[in-house]
Amino acid sequence: MFQANMTSVTIFFFLGFSHYPKVEVIIFVLCLLMYLSTLLGNIILISITILDSHLHTPMYFFLSNLSCLDICYTSSAFPPMLTNFVSGKNTTSFFGCAAQMYFSLAMGSTECVLLSMMAYDRYVAICNPLRYPIIMNRKVCVQIAAGSWATGCLTALVETVSVLQLSLCGNSVINHFACEILAVLKLVCVDTFMVQLIMLVITILLVPMPMLLICISYAFILSNILRISSANGRSKAFSTCAAHLTVVVLFYGTALSMYLKPSAVDSQEIDKFMALVYGGLTPMLNPIIYSLRNKEVKAAVKKLLIRKSLVLS
Template sequence: MFQANLTSVTMFFFLGFSHYPKVEISIFVLCLLMYLITLLGNMILISITILDSHLHTPMYFFLSNLSCLDIWYTSSAFPPMLINFVSGENTISFLGCAAQMYFSLAMGSTECMLLSMMAYDRYVAICNPLRYPIIINKRVCVQIAAGSWVTGCFTALVETVSLPFCGKNVINHFVCEILAFVKLACTDISLNEITIMLGNVIFLFVPLLLICISYIFILSTVLRINSAEGRKKAFSTCSAHIMVVSVFYGTILFMYMKPKSKDAAFDKLIALFYGVVTPMLNPIIYSLRNTEVHGAMRKFTARLFLEERMRILHF
C-alpha cells in the first residue's frame, strides 16, 4: 500500500498520551461521550431529513451527506482509539493504519467540497430566488454530492498509496494521522510534502475562496433588502452554515498551516478537537436556531413515542 518496505512491519504502535498517564482516563471518558453524541446527533439529523418531507430540500440533502461524512470519519478513527485506551496495547494493524489515513483524507476532502457547495446553494437561494428550483434541482444536487464523494475518495487513495514508509513502526499520535505518519519516513519526503501542500490548496483554500465569494454576494444582496425582517430572515438561513464553516476551517487550517511545534501533545489535542469535537458540533449547530429542524424533531419524537405506546398496548 505504501512505498518501500511493506513486509517488515505488520503492526504500528501509538504513543498517544502515554507520557501523560493522569489525563488518559479523562481523555478516554470525554472521547467516548463525544463519540456517542456524534453518532446520536448525526443519525437523528439524517433520520428526520429522510422522514420529514418538509426537509426534502437541497440544503438538507447536503446536510445529510455532511452527517454521513462525520459518522464515517469518527467511526474509522475513534473506536480503535478507545479500544486501545481500554486494552492498553495502543496498536493497529498495517491495513488498519492505511484505512484510517485514507478515510481521514477522503472524508476531510469531501467535506470541504460539500461545504463550498452548500455556500453556493445559499447564494442561489438568496441572490436568485426565482431561479433557485431550476438551478439547484434534484439532479444537480445528486451530481454535486456524487462528484464531491468521488473526487475526495480518489484523491485520498492517490495520497495514501504514495506515502513513504521504510520500517519504523512507532507513531507519535493516537491515530494514523498523515502528518504524524510522514515523520516515519527515512527517505526524502519533499515530493510528498509538495503533494500534501497541493492537496491543501485544492481542498482547503479553493473551497474556502468559493465560500467567501458566495458570502460576499450574499451580503451585498441582503444589505439591499429594505425590511429589517427580510434581512434577519436571510441571515438566519446562512447562520448555521457560517458557524459550521468557521469551526471546521478554523480548526483544520490551524492544524495544517501552523508552524511546526516541538510539543507533540499540543498537536494531538488540536487533532482531537478536529476529529471528534467538530463532527459533534455540526448537528448541534444546525439544530439550535433552525425552526424547521425543531419541528421535524418534535414530529420524529412524537412518532417514536406513539409507536412505542402502540407496541406496549399491543402486548
C-alpha cells in the same frame, strides 16, 4: 541505518496520550462521550431529513451528506483509539493503519468540498430565489454530492499511496492516537519532498480554494441581504446562513492550523489535541449547531416525537 519498506511493517504502535497519564482517563471519557454524541446527533439529523417530507430540499440533502461524513470520519479514528485504550495494546496492523489513514483523509477532504458547495447552495437560494428550484434541481444536487465524495476519495487515495510506499527507519511507533498522515511521515527516513509537495498541492486545492469560494458566495449573500428592506426578511436570511458559517469556521479553522502551519513548527503534542477538536468536537457540534438555530429542524423533531407518542399510546 536500517531501512524497511513500509509494506514490510506488520504492526504500528501508538503513543497516544501516554505522556499524560494523569489525564489519560479523562481524555478517554471525553472521547467516548464525543463519539456517542456524534453518532446520536447525526443519526437523528439524517433520520428526520429522510422522514419529514418538508425537509426534502437541497439544503437538507447536503446536510444529510455532511452528517454521514461526520459519522464516517469520527468512526475511522475514535473506535480504534477507545478499543486500544481499553485493551491496553495501542497497536494496529499495517492494513488497519492504511485504511484508517485513507478514510480519515477521504472524509475530511470530501467535507472541504461539500461545505463550499453548501455555500453555493445558500448563494443561489438567497440571490436567485425564483430560479433556485431550477438551478438546484435533484439531478444537480446528486451530481454535486457525488462529485464531492469522488474528489475526496481520489485525493485521499493519492496521498495514502504516496506515503505508504516510502521506507521507514526501523521505527513503527507513531506519536499519535491514530494513523494521521503527518504523524506517519515522521517515521520515514527517505526524502519526503515529493510527498510533501503532493500533499501541499492537494491541501491548497481542498482548503484555501473552497474557502475562497465560500468567501465569494457570502460576499454576494451579504450584499443581497443588506438590500432587503424588511428587518424580518434580513433576519430570516441571516439565520439560514449562520449555522453553515459557524460550521465552516470550526472545520476550516482547525484544518488550517494542522495542515498549513509553518514546517519549522514541530508540535506533535499540540497536533494530537487539535486532532481531537478536528475529528471529535466539530462533528459532534455540527448537528447541534444546525438543529438549535433551525426552526424547521426543531419543528420536524417535535412532529416525529408527537407521532411516535401517538403510536405508542
